[in-house]
Structure formats: C-alpha cells, structure tokens
C-alpha cells in the first residue's frame with residue numbers, strides 16, 4: 012500500500028506500507044517566500060515518524076533545515092544533492108548521504124535513486140521504490156532532455172510528482188528555472204506514470220516579490236490536468252490540497 016499527501020509546495024509525505032519518506036521540507040515562511048496554501052504540518056514536531064528525508068537542492072523552499080531541526084529523531088537518514096550534507100549535519104542530523112544522478116542508497120526499506128535535474132543550482136530528482144511501488148519526485152527541475160533517461164530506466168512508474176509553475180527569475184534575464192504545466196504534461200507522456208500529482212504551484216513572493224523577482228503562473232494545477240488529458244491521456248491526474256491523502260493501488 013502506497014499513500015501520498017502534500018505537506019505544502021514540493022514537500023510531500025510518501026508512505027510505503029508504513030515506511031514514510033518526506034521530500035524537500037519547507038515548514039516556515041519568510042519575506043518574499045510565501046507558501047500560498049495551508050501547510051498541513053505546523054512544525055517539524057508535528058511530522059509523523061519518518062524512514063527518511065530526501066532533499067533535491069539547497070533553495071530555502073526545498074531545504075528548510077532551520078525549521079526541520081525541531082524534528083525529534085536526530086538519527087533519521089537523509090539522501091541529498093551534492094553540497095548539502097554539511098548543512099544537514101549542522102542542523103543536528105548526522106546520518107546523511109550525498110548523491111549524484113544514478114547513485115542510490117536506502118532509507119529504511121525504501122530504495123532511493125538520484126536522477127537528473129536542471130535548475131539554477133546543483134539539483135537532483137529522485138526515484139523511490141519500496142513495497143512493489145515506484146515513485147518519481149520531480150522537485151522543481153526544468154524540462155530537459157536528460158529526464159528522458161528516467162523513463163528509459165523505469166518503465167513502470169506508479170506515481171509522478173511534477174512541478175508546474177514555470178518559475179522565471181527577472182533579475183536573471185527572465186530565465187526559466189522550473190518546468191511549466193505544458194512541459195510537465197509533455198514529460199508525463201514520456202514517463203507514462205499511472206498517476207500524477209502536480210506540485211510547486213501555489214508559492215508566491217508576495218506583491219513586491221512577484222513584481223520584482225519572479226514571474227510565474229500561480230495556483231493553476233488545472234492547466235497541468237488539462238494538458239495531461241491531451242498529451243498523456245493514460246495517466247490519471249490528482250490535484251491534492253495539502254493534507255489530503257491519496258491511496259495508490261496496485
């Protein structure tokens with residue numbers, strides 16, 4: 012039995028038959044970083060008991076180690092992108108491995124394979140496998156050709172979690188940093204998961220931050236659902252509000 016629920020943004024709880032993995036923790040807000048939806052966990056102390064935590068890259072909205080430090084089990088294992096392990100240890104969690112794409116590790120009974128990504132900083136995405144289920148976690152990667160190899164290596168994906176807000180950073184020449192809903196639907200047609208849940212769409216920089224720093228389509232998971240209906244009709248899309256549980260059947 013696999014269940015999935017979103018905490019907020021790209022922070023997701025995956026439960027593989029009782030072994031729970033948390034992705035990209037973001038458990039607080041600060042100026043220019045507002046979640047834009049109601050987070051399902053107030054603090055890290057409210058998280059369930061975890062088999063492990065994966066972190067795709069160092070950006071605050073995916074790697075909120077200051078807030079995560081309140082999680083009580085300091086021995087919980089982490090799998091993270093290159094360069095993040097010292098920060099995880101500094102937050103009080105000594106059990107951490109860094110992965111490059113196609114390296115793997117185990118978090119409890121869950122096999123974790125790092126997969127490619129492209130973003131403004133070093134990033135990995137993840138394939139997670141346990142209990143007969145395979146999940147792809149897309150963090151906030153751009154749609155790049157390197158992602159196609161994930162589909163070649165993993166032909167039976169039960170669930171894909173894909174970012175959809177197409178974030179652009181104005182001070183960086185309006186450069187696109189994250190795939191948009193149409194690109195996510197196109198990648199869905201390549202990966203062919205049975206189920207897909209969009210992530211990374213409600214975030215806002217606030218009225219000033221959005222004007223100065225970012226340009227993004229907000230809160231439109233329907234764009235991904237509709238585009239996937241056209242481009243990947245065999246995949247069922249579930250739009251999951253934070254805290255709502257989805258069971259992934261075999």
Ligand SMILES: [Zn+2]
Pocket residue numbers: 068070073130151
């Ligand atoms: Zn990022």
